[in-house]
Amino acid sequence: MTQPADVASVTNLLERGTASEQELRRLADLAATLPTSELLYVLRSVPSNQAAILYRVLDKDTALDVFEDLAPADQADLIHALRSSEIADLIEDLDPDDRAQLFDQLPASVADRLMRGLDPEERRMTTAVLGYPRDSIGRYMSPEVVTLHEGSPVREALARVRGRIDHAETIYLLPVVNDSRQLRGVVGLRRLLATEPDALVGSIMREASSAPAVARREDVARRFLADKLLAMPIVDDEQRVVGILTFDDAVAIMEEEDAEDAARSGGAETFAGSYLAAPIWRIVRSRIVWLLVLGVSAILTVQVLELYEARLEQVVVLALFIPLLTGTGGNTGNQAATTVTRALAVGEVRVRDLPRVVWRELRVGAVLGTVLGAVGFGLASLVYGLPIGLVIGLTLLSVCTMSAVVGGLMPLVARKVGADPAVFSNPFISTFCDATGLVIYFSIAAAVLNLA
Structure with missing residues (x-):
């Protein structure tokens, strides 16, 4: 052997x-x-x-x-x-x-x-x-579909299936059409085999779950998997059957979409081909644009630090807490953005729910900020004194609240303007929250410590 x-x-x-x-x-x-x-x-x-x-x-x-x-x-x-x-x-x-x-x-x-x-x-x-457009479900359907006429006897329908079985994408779910090839319903192969030969196909068909060929592939694939379908007829503007989407194609679409979202949330783009075989320039190209964008946006943080340089010189200990505060703000925003982006993707949240999302994230951020602020206040007060502890506690409360609202808001704004919510990725949110968090930090420090 x-x-x-x-x-x-x-x-x-x-x-x-x-x-x-x-x-x-x-x-x-x-x-x-x-x-x-x-x-x-x-x-x-x-x-x-x-x-x-x-x-x-x-x-x-x-x-x-x-x-x-x-x-x-x-x-x-x-x-x-x-x-x-x-x-x-x-x-x-x-x-x-x-x-x-x-x-x-x-x-x-x-x-x-x-x-x-x-x-x-x-x-x-x-x-x-x-x-069809590249992002439409029409690009992923198979035109090799066996359709049955609603007025045909079951014996003729079975003969039609047998005659095209070698060229059909699937025969387990069969679209039923009228004389104009318009979708009327669907029938499963099991039901077809179990029915008397003289019965009409139209008498045993059931309502079809279909999608327009120009619909976004991600929306159709998510609905397909959520409804646990075997196949889905794809129709044109006049409801005529032009193809069929199968389970494996829907899964492939979602794997590609999830990979794209994961890459963008990490500040990169997906690249064509496998990792080990891809040329170095292809991997560099997938990362360099985001690094340049984030590098330019990070200049905002440097400018904020330069703006408050004089106050840092008065109380040098404030510089020790900058990584803690910016990291906490970025992480809080990332968590909110990830949660809302997923909710958008699966249809749990829509753009019209923006006020509800903001109100919910405001409360979530406030609770998180209260807990972290209390811990920060206690530890900083023990080591650096009550005034510094108060600055740290109030800043954590404010930064967490702000970051949660911003993180929850940005995916909805992206969807509203027709952009991919994943574009407003975690590194972008982190950079925004870093700069804004520093402004909040030094403003609170100035008020509590009476800094000029």
């Missing part, structure tokens, strides 16, 4: 180079013992030229399975390293929605050439998907 190869052995062989026929045979033998998940790991962790060498030694079925599981950006990198004849076979075997996402990652000239190589029906379906 052949023992599974070690991933490290395959990677090392690729790194050494596989120019000879003997080395290629050895690579093929090693790759044949690896499961698909391990092959995907290797392809995502080596440069595209090495990935192409490994890909060429895979058998056809394994190669197709692996290619379909790669992210569109990784597929594009691999295509650039493969020969034209190999690419043509890959593109032809992809589903139209997967093909459209791949074309988005390729230069226009390459995508056009590949499109011309498709047979007319595949080209028509791919063009239909590409006709």
Whole structure:
């Protein structure tokens, strides 16, 4: 019995180079013992030229399975390293929605050439998907959908399903349409099989949960998963069925959206492709813009410190508490922003709830500030005296209250102006709260300590 190869052995062989026929045979033998998940790991962790060498030694079925599981950006990198004849076979075997996402990652000239190589029906379906905006659910639906007519007997419906079973994206939930292809309902395959052959499809269909093809992909995917659907018909402006969204596509959309939100909350952008195989410049590009923006905004904090430099010279001990106060304000704002952003995403909060969110975060911030302020007052008073303790306690109360309100408010403002709430990310909120918190801190210190 052949023992599974070690991933490290395959990677090392690729790194050494596989120019000879003997080395290629050895690579093929090693790759044949690896499961698909391990092959995907290797392809995502080596440069595209090495990935192409490994890909060429895979058998056809394994190669197709692996290619379909790669992210569109990784597929594009691999295509650039493969020969034209190999690419043509890959593109032809992809589903139209997967093909459209791949074309988005390729230069226009390459995508056009590949499109011309498709047979007319595949080209028509791919063009239909590409006709929708990139952020719409139409880009992620499959046009390979089996529809049933509401006036058809069940026996004819089952015959239609059998005739198209090899080309359908799914048959477990089937849209029911009228003569104009307008959506009338849906019927499950189980119900269809359990019904008398002479019964009409319209008599057993149920109400459909559908979505317009131009709707935002994230909104549709969240509703899809929240309703625990198997599939969802996608319709045009006249309610005609143009495609179907399946569970795996909805999950993929949410994984991509969550990754984007997580990156932005950390002050970065997602980058196409896998981390280990991505060129350094691609990772740098995903981070540099936010670092520049945050670096410029941090100048506000420096200017505030310069403005209150004279007061710091009068009471030097005030400088010791700056990291504590700015850190607490930033963390409080981040917590509020994260909570409200999630509530927006899952539909628990809407823009019209802004006054309620502000009032709620005001109270939450005040309670947090009271607790932290009491602790800060007690500890600072013991070490530095009652006046300093009072300054620290009042500042923590004020900063926590302000930061919670700002953190809860910014995602709603972003949604109102049509921006992504995640853009108002944690580093941005931290920088804002740092500058504002310092103004509050030195203002309270001036009032309590009678500083000029």
